[in-house]
Amino acid sequence: xxxxxxxxxxxxxxxxxxxxxxGLAPGAAGFEIYDPAxxxxxxxxxNAAGERIRIEGLVTDGTGSPVKDVLLEAWQANAAGIYAHxxxxxxxxxxxxxWGRVITDFDSGEWGFETVKPGAVMGRNGQMMAPHINxxxxxxGINVGLNTxxxxxxxxxxxxxxxxxxxxxxxxxxxxxxxxxxxxxxQVVYRFDIxxxxxxxxxxxxx
Amino acid sequence: xxxxxxxxxxxxxxxxxxxxxAFHQNYKTSVARSPKLSMxxxxxxxxxxxxxxxxxxxxxxxxxxxxxxxxxPEQSPIGERIIVHGRVLDENARPVPNTLVEIWQANASGRYxxxxxxxxxAIDPNFGGCGRTMTDENGYYYFRTVKPGAYPWRNWxxxxxxxxxxxxxFGTGFAQRLITQLYFEGDPLIKTCPSWRRxxxxxxxxx
Numbered sequence: 001x002x003x004x005x006x007x008x009x010x011x012x013x014x015x016x017x018x019x020x021x022x023g024l025a026p027g028a029a030g031f032e033i034y035d036p037a038x039x040x041x042x043x044x045x046x047n048a049a050g051e052r053i054r055i056e057g058l059v060t061d062g063t064g065s066p067v068k069d070v071l072l073e074a075w076q077a078n079a080a081g082i083y084a085h086x087x088x089x090x091x092x093x094x095x096x097x098x099w100g101r102v103i104t105d106f107d108s109g110e111w112g113f114e115t116v117k118p119g120a121v122m123g124r125n126g127q128m129m130a131p132h133i134n135x136x137x138x139x140x141g142i143n144v145g146l147n148t149x150x151x152x153x154x155x156x157x158x159x160x161x162x163x164x165x166x167x168x169x170x171x172x173x174x175x176x177x178x179x180x181x182x183x184x185x186x187q188v189v190y191r192f193d194i195x196x197x198x199x200x201x202x203x204x205x206x207x
Numbered sequence: 208x209x210x211x212x213x214x215x216x217x218x219x220x221x222x223x224x225x226x227x228x229a230f231h232q233n234y235k236t237s238v239a240r241s242p243k244l245s246m247x248x249x250x251x252x253x254x255x256x257x258x259x260x261x262x263x264x265x266x267x268x269x270x271x272x273x274x275x276x277x278x279x280p281e282q283s284p285i286g287e288r289i290i291v292h293g294r295v296l297d298e299n300a301r302p303v304p305n306t307l308v309e310i311w312q313a314n315a316s317g318r319y320x321x322x323x324x325x326x327x328x329a330i331d332p333n334f335g336g337c338g339r340t341m342t343d344e345n346g347y348y349y350f351r352t353v354k355p356g357a358y359p360w361r362n363w364x365x366x367x368x369x370x371x372x373x374x375x376x377f378g379t380g381f382a383q384r385l386i387t388q389l390y391f392e393g394d395p396l397i398k399t400c401p402s403w404r405r406x407x408x409x410x411x412x413x414x
Contacts, residue, residue, distance in 0.1 A: 023339075033276060075259065121254060
């Protein structure tokens with residue numbers, strides 16, 4: 001018989017609704033209020049080492065249509081694979097937070113942010129995790145924020161050995177986590193489209 | 208019977224059967240935006256047990272006072288003045304200090320200051336509708352604001368959202384990232400709201 005779990009229950013999630021910009025990105029709602037400005041605009045700070053990259057994509061729903069009112073948060077290590085957090089030994093560059101907030105364009109649904117490419121991070125049991133960015137997605141119609149990971153196309157060898165990718169038993173679904181690399185006007189751009197539903201439904205994690 | 212606490216730094220797995228389900232027929236927008244495949248269960252790695260850290264330099268002392276943070280000098284928003292306060296606790300009832308709490312809400316007439324909200328409720332020139340603060344060493348936070356109004360929304364016929372305030376909480380790791388909504392005790396609209404019903408929140412009067 002299962003044990004009774006005696007701990008406080010987490011407050012239930014509720015949808016972020018259509019107007020989360022007011023609280024999380026007021027400029028997008030149409031007004032300015034905070035000084036210091038809204039948080040999450042600068043992921044890396046000015047001193048971060050590593051390759052400067054841009055990540056962009058589209059979130060689509062079960063009909064294949066763009067979801068135009070999404071908010072995403074990104075959480076990543078620096079180029080040396082260190083998170084800016086006391087639980088992770090090591091130092092990050094001054095001003096590096098590794099966290100960002102990005103909203104979609106209301107007309108197109110496109111989103112994008114600038115950062116540095118993270119380094120590989122040590123995972124459980126001494127297994128190295130391939131470079132990745134953790135993403136959290138909220139919107140109207142999403143009752144509990146969705147967690148996924150973005151991995152990089154040009155890290156094929158590290159991805160093949162990644163202990164998290166390898167937990168996904170359907171090999172054909174693993175590609176939903178791989179961002180495609182290209183160059184545009186001299187800048188490295190990774191494309192990462194997220195499918196909430198459908199044939200190519202993105203892998204989401206229960207963490 | 209009690210269970211052993213998780214290893215330092217790791218979190219209890221989020222209880223997805225306690226949170227509202229992704230798909231709910233009575234919440235129309237969820238139908239095309241809810242993943243259909245199971246999420247992949249993932250044991251915590253450093254990517255999940257770490258998360259962004261904020262300091263008092265990230266915000267201003269008055270950011271938690273919605274009565275003044277957008278009001279004109281000598282002016283004040285319309286509505287019943289309230290204090291919203293509480294504590295952020297982990298599942299072992301330990302306070303979570305120095306974590307960011309952000310809120311947003313409609314004004315007293317049920318209108319959001321958002322360029323996408325076209326409800327006939329009046330915009331209050333002295334109310335922005337958002338606030339942010341850090342919990343203190345005991346996990347305590349508070350906001351001053353006005354009680355938001357209820358408003359109808361496009362779902363089923365005559366569906367009204369009960370008065371509510373959206374709340375965003377970080378915790379200590381990205382796995383704890385949460386957005387929820389707070390409602391007001393005794394509000395007769397609560398039990399008719401699909402948003403509430405789908406949340407499975409047990410209350411003495413729930414039906």
